[in-house]
Amino acid sequence: MSEARDGGRGGGEFALIARHFTRPARPGSPLVLGIGDDCALVQLAPGQQLAVSSDLLVEGRHFLSTVAPERLGHKALAVNLSDLAACGAEPLAFTLSIALPRVDDDWLAGFARGLFALADAAGIALAGGDTTAGPLAIDITAMGQVPPGAALLRSGARPGDELWVSGTLGDARLALEVFRGTVALAGEQFETVRRAMELPQPRYTLGLALRGVASAAIDLSDGLVGDLGHVLRRSRVGAVVDADALPRSAVLAAQPLALQRLCTLAGGDDYELLFTAPPARHDAVQAAARDAGVPVTRIGTVEAGEALRLVDGRGAPVEGRWAGFDHFAG
Amino acid sequence: MSEARDGGRGGGEFALIARHFTRPARPGSPLVLGIGDDCALVQLAPGQQLAVSSDLLVEGRHFLSTVAPERLGHKALAVNLSDLAACGAEPLAFTLSIALPRVDDDWLAGFARGLFALADAAGIALAGGDTTAGPLAIDITAMGQVPPGAALLRSGARPGDELWVSGTLGDARLALEVFRGTVALAGEQFETVRRAMELPQPRYTLGLALRGVASAAIDLSDGLVGDLGHVLRRSRVGAVVDADALPRSAVLAAQPLALQRLCTLAGGDDYELLFTAPPARHDAVQAAARDAGVPVTRIGTVEAGEALRLVDGRGAPVEGRWAGFDHFAG
Numbered sequence: 001m002s003e004a005r006d007g008g009r010g011g012g013e014f015a016l017i018a019r020h021f022t023r024p025a026r027p028g029s030p031l032v033l034g035i036g037d038d039c040a041l042v043q044l045a046p047g048q049q050l051a052v053s054s055d056l057l058v059e060g061r062h063f064l065s066t067v068a069p070e071r072l073g074h075k076a077l078a079v080n081l082s083d084l085a086a087c088g089a090e091p092l093a094f095t096l097s098i099a100l101p102r103v104d105d106d107w108l109a110g111f112a113r114g115l116f117a118l119a120d121a122a123g124i125a126l127a128g129g130d131t132t133a134g135p136l137a138i139d140i141t142a143m144g145q146v147p148p149g150a151a152l153l154r155s156g157a158r159p160g161d162e163l164w165v166s167g168t169l170g171d172a173r174l175a176l177e178v179f180r181g182t183v184a185l186a187g188e189q190f191e192t193v194r195r196a197m198e199l200p201q202p203r204y205t206l207g208l209a210l211r212g213v214a215s216a217a218i219d220l221s222d223g224l225v226g227d228l229g230h231v232l233r234r235s236r237v238g239a240v241v242d243a244d245a246l247p248r249s250a251v252l253a254a255q256p257l258a259l260q261r262l263c264t265l266a267g268g269d270d271y272e273l274l275f276t277a278p279p280a281r282h283d284a285v286q287a288a289a290r291d292a293g294v295p296v297t298r299i300g301t302v303e304a305g306e307a308l309r310l311v312d313g314r315g316a317p318v319e320g321r322w323a324g325f326d327h328f329a330g
Numbered sequence: 331m332s333e334a335r336d337g338g339r340g341g342g343e344f345a346l347i348a349r350h351f352t353r354p355a356r357p358g359s360p361l362v363l364g365i366g367d368d369c370a371l372v373q374l375a376p377g378q379q380l381a382v383s384s385d386l387l388v389e390g391r392h393f394l395s396t397v398a399p400e401r402l403g404h405k406a407l408a409v410n411l412s413d414l415a416a417c418g419a420e421p422l423a424f425t426l427s428i429a430l431p432r433v434d435d436d437w438l439a440g441f442a443r444g445l446f447a448l449a450d451a452a453g454i455a456l457a458g459g460d461t462t463a464g465p466l467a468i469d470i471t472a473m474g475q476v477p478p479g480a481a482l483l484r485s486g487a488r489p490g491d492e493l494w495v496s497g498t499l500g501d502a503r504l505a506l507e508v509f510r511g512t513v514a515l516a517g518e519q520f521e522t523v524r525r526a527m528e529l530p531q532p533r534y535t536l537g538l539a540l541r542g543v544a545s546a547a548i549d550l551s552d553g554l555v556g557d558l559g560h561v562l563r564r565s566r567v568g569a570v571v572d573a574d575a576l577p578r579s580a581v582l583a584a585q586p587l588a589l590q591r592l593c594t595l596a597g598g599d600d601y602e603l604l605f606t607a608p609p610a611r612h613d614a615v616q617a618a619a620r621d622a623g624v625p626v627t628r629i630g631t632v633e634a635g636e637a638l639r640l641v642d643g644r645g646a647p648v649e650g651r652w653a654g655f656d657h658f659a660g
Contacts, residue, residue, distance in 0.1 A: 038416035039381040051369040056427035058464035086368035097386035097469045134388035139427045141471035154367050
């Protein structure tokens with residue numbers, strides 16, 4: 001988003017793009033120097049470490065070409081804020097790189113509107129980036145801060161810990177199945193699950209509240225089974241999960257059980273937090289969730305060993321292979 | 331580059347990609363936590379500010395499909411290190427997002443080799459990123475650190491300051507003209523200028539040495555006239571530049587004068603530093619250049635007003651419009 005990049009590389013039209021993303025500094029912003037120089041400068045609070053994560057979204061793979069630009073702006077930032085949330089990092093600043101097939105002023109205005117609405121809510125500042133012509137792709141690098149030793153990691157789960165998840169699971173996958181034509185939903189129901197897919201709510205407030213409470217955390221981007229697998233491998237533990245306890249919306253709960261299982265266990269694009277905490281912190285977890293205004297549900301227990309056991313509400317094994325989310329790869 | 335992103339989003343093949351970019355932590359690295367969790371954690375030195383910059387490179391626009399992957403890995407990082415250099419920031423860590431049309435193990439190995447050779451030389455650590463299928467594009471966000479108030483900005487040039495540039499200008503543009511078929515060069519000469527285009531040497535050591543010496547700086551990515559224009563506008567000053575004094579290679583110096591002018595004044599992809607310093611710091615500039623092992627050349631003077639005056643060695647005006655670099659836009 002430097003002037004040189006926009007003005008020179010892409011010609012005059014791309015200088016116009018920068019205007020959609022240039023705003024006056026906000027009071028209290030950690031941005032010492034924003035868009036317009038070779039680098040942005042960001043002030044961390046004394047003693048804090050930098051937490052950083054990048055997500056690259058490509059049209060047709062991570063989002064459909066039909067998505068409203070305002071929602072895409074929201075989602076592109078949301079998936080990165082979700083990574084900060086999973087680490088318990090406080091959002092600070094982000095860079096935005098966009099490749100655009102053509103300059104469409106209305107599209108850019110909508111994209112910027114969705115992006116900044118979420119950025120302002122999360123208190124994260126746009127620090128810079130790059131704009132160029134090319135097949136539509138959006139890469140955001142989000143930066144946050146966290147005191148040394150306070151970050152929530154995937155590696156901290158211990159046998160006996162309780163396993164929790166925020167919000168509800170599976171609506172985004174249900175919406176994808178509607179787009180794929182494998183499921184039909186009434187208009188209002190479709191809008192509900194489509195919102196879940198296109199407007200995920202990153203849980204950064206909950207992530208902060210879980211510092212010192214949760215023993216491990218990850219954000220659910222690729223489906224519960226796949227993402228839980230990362231926690232188990234890095235923590236060298238196993239787990240038992242009650243598939244019937246997985247929280248789901250009324251729309252999903254009205255679908256056939258096999259579809260509910262697919263969507264909650266292998267859905268993808270949930271952007272909820274999956275986390276573990278010792279049983280002694282059970283009440284602290286619920287207090288953190290209350291403070292953050294985010295519902296949480298106990299879904300299982302961490303065990304010794306390496307296995308992930310899926311059971312139903314009566315304790316019987318749930319059969320099936322639940323791979324990670326494959327987006328639009330088919 | 332998180333496990334979830336690679337393993338889940340793109341399927342098993344993309345998990346293999348991550349192996350090319352996963353290396354053991356180096357002693358003294360500022361990376362507290364590297365690839366494999368939701369975020370990486372980076373430790374800045376006490377009291378320093380974070381400098382951050384992103385560059386997105388798209389195939390066919392910022393690089394040719396024929397470029398050797400090792401050189402592309404070098405260049406993708408080099409252009410970002412060049413931004414840190416222009417701010418006088420010390421390189422710390424970077425994220426790497428790649429969209430790849432297909433998984434090609436040899437290509438990835440070469441790309442990683444070029445990338446890490448430069449990263450190791452510059453002392454910058456790969457902190458994370460993302461990998462996905464899609465049209466070839468590479469986005470890097472580079473992070474550095476700088477003491478408060480020490481960053482070199484575009485806005486600090488003052489009338490009377492001397493205007494300097496590092497290295498030589500125009501070889502990258504000359505190589506591009508060969509690729510475009512407008513210029514013919516003998517094989518060895520072509521290899522020399524092609525190296526300039528594909529293996530730019532970012533001047534991060536010089537940038538650090540110019541802290542407290544230079545009054546303003548920018549890296550030359552879009553051509554001297556365009557990039558100098560950014561400095562002049564942000565500093566609210568003018569300048570006179572001696573077009574005959576612009577440093578150029580023996581290969582370029584053997585070309586017709588009009589082509590020399592085009593390549594040095596509006597070349598693009600030089601990744602040299604353009605900077606200003608008070609005349610009283612003339613010797614300090616030369617000492618910094620000596621310490622950094624990078625030649626620098628005095629090319630003009632900052633003036634009051636808003637105009638950029640191009641003159642030749644006899645002081646006569648140089649005619650012509652010198653726009654910014656248009657890459658492969660044609």
